[in-house]
Amino acid sequence: MPVLPSRCRRLLCEACGALFRPESMLNPQPRMGDSPLQWVEVESLFLKVADPEQLLQRMSASGAPASIIEVIARFLQRENGRVRLTAPGDWGVAWSADRFGNPRVLFESGWEYALTCADRALEQTPEHGHAMLRSSAVTTLVSFGIDNAVLLLAGSAAVMDALQDHRSFDYVLTNYFYNLQGAKFSTSRLHVVWAADIVDHTPASSDGVRYFLSRESPENGETNFAIEAFIEVVNVELAGALDSRIDLALAHLDQQRQAIEPELRPSLDAAVERLALAFRLDAVSVRDAWDVLHQWMQCPELDVTDSAHAYLWLKGLAYLAAPTMPRVAAYLWQRLGHEGLPSLQGLYSASTPRVQSASRPRFKVLSPASLAPCLPASVVLDGAPAHA
Known part of the structure; x- marks a missing residue:
């Protein structure tokens, strides 16, 4: 040979x-x-x-x-x-x-x-x-x-x-393989984004990174971490639509002890069942878990200016987001009056939401320049090389 x-x-x-x-x-x-x-x-x-x-x-x-x-x-x-x-x-x-x-x-x-x-x-x-x-x-x-x-x-x-x-x-x-800007992640060629760097040295949150990676999970074939797509998803879906809807729902929460109304449970039950199926050990799919969360984030049939709908949506969001965005999930779970991390038992238990005087953004708006400290020199955005 x-x-x-x-x-x-x-x-x-x-x-x-x-x-x-x-x-x-x-x-x-x-x-x-x-x-x-x-x-x-x-x-x-x-x-x-x-x-x-x-x-x-x-x-x-x-x-x-x-x-x-x-x-x-x-x-x-x-x-x-x-x-x-x-x-x-x-x-x-x-x-x-x-x-x-x-x-x-x-x-x-x-x-x-x-x-x-x-x-x-x-x-x-x-x-x-x-x-x-x-x-x-x-x-x-x-x-x-x-x-x-x-x-x-x-x-x-x-x-x-x-x-x-x-x-x-x-x-x-x-x-399968996961690419960075169309080329294979490679530690030997320094064509790589380190998880600690993108969270510690840029405005990107770990929840935002996990959300995008779950969406792009290479379960059935090769996928790509495109910086421009990551920025758009965080800015539009998370820092934009999701943060705004969370604030709107929190503002309309009834501060009295409450539970999910029985007539509103079917939509939540279906989402919970889908999430459980996504994590069956013989068929794990991070993409499916992301899809359950993504659909619940929008959920147009729920009017979050209604206190009952707001409570249901926020509680479902906390539970469904826990595997993908644990920081946001824990924050919402505690705002809803629970302790620790979201659980199936607590999901259907009554609670008394906690009052918080001012809202705060859970996701920051990103730009190519803001991500430069974590990007390899091989990645060039808007004509400016990233910092290795």
Whole structure:
């Protein structure tokens, strides 16, 4: 096999997550220089999947989307049910050298992470037992991108199945790539926006960032963090329409103890049910959760100048916003007379709204210049480069 450049050493396609063999590359060329590639024969270890069809069925039950399961099915068929355990090289968790003296490392470490996490959890909460044992009652979930689909779904699951008395993760949460201004987020190229920077060094709130990211969640395909779109969403939907409607509803709240009127409950019940469906472990969809919140924010059938409607809308908003915009949710929940964070029990319980003398904006208006401190130099807005 050829000595591969760093971007191909993992033998993975970043577009679909499929593995490829080095000998399958057509006319391979070095990334740097023009010296010919050096071909080296290296022995690798593989594991034979006992029942590929059963493995695919379990992946489907765990919440993996059909598009990713198709990648795994093609891989298992092409590789005759074998998954790679070691790869040539010396970067990673070392494995013994092959009979030619070539260094090898473990090809994927998802099953090692699983066992390590379970070991640490056992140290902290021994009463729950080891989470990765087949006898465990603990529910486990792993989240990863498309480029790790074969490794974590086929590789780790197959290894865990082969280990005596162990099991793989119960559920998976997958995603495709997320771009920044049309180009892949890349820490090595500094083409990235750090979460702490956008919140700490710009007027953007964590709620606003979470709201936009939820809307753009790359669950079914590649999506893009477009700075101009982010600014428009925050300014129009949040700092504009939502803040104004919250202030209007708060101004018309009855300060007496009250509960949601029974005739107004159907619309809220439907939204609560949709939110619960968005967070089923076998079908998590942040986009669906965002859509429930987005629709409730507008909810034109509710007149928030009516005290009963205002109470219903604000209470529903607090509960439905909790996963996406927790700061706003907590603020509204306390203004409605509750303590702590929104809960399903409190949603349908009576409360006495608290009076606050002056309203305050929960979201600040953004501009390209205001976001410059968090943007990489590669991003240019309105002709002015951002500060790296």
